[in-house]
Amino acid sequence: MVQVQLPAEEIMRLRADCPEEAKLWVGENDFGLLRAIQITGGIFHGEKLNGVIVPGGADWNTGFGGDGPDTFTSVDVFAKYLLKTDDGVYIAIENRGKRDKTQKQPYIVTTPRFFAPRGKYGWLNYGVYVGALQGSVRDGVSGVDITIYRMF
Secondary structure (H helix, E strand, C coil): CCCCCCCEEEEEEEEEECCHHHEEEEEEECCEEEEEEEECEEEEECCCCEEEEEEEEEEEEEEECCCCCCCCCEEEEEEEEEEEECCCCEEEEEEEEEEEHHHCCCCEEEEEEEECCCCCCHHHHCCEEEEEEEEEEECCEEEEEEEEEEEC
């Protein structure tokens, strides 16, 4: 097998605030346990863009296997929210991902997609993006830290 190192450029680091009290337990069925984790704000920064996360998005997070959040063997995430750049441009982001705890994977691998208006940030609409997401607590607020890369 030929092993290839794929080149990538880091385009942003993002911090989304998701306080514990903003987690809504939708419930469990034969397909898993669904939580709607509300995104209440945050920040992002990169070489070509900086700004804030607009409150109001959410991560539709489904856990599988095990008896609850601490014992799931895998988790699927689907988050949709808005970024607002320092110069007032709104950019939509959809971020899908998966974590397989049986592989002792310390982070969730994501595939972000952007919807940016024509103009300065239009380049975000093209290309392949990947991210690494990890949960964290900052200043007493739960959330996630995501580093997003553009593949070449």
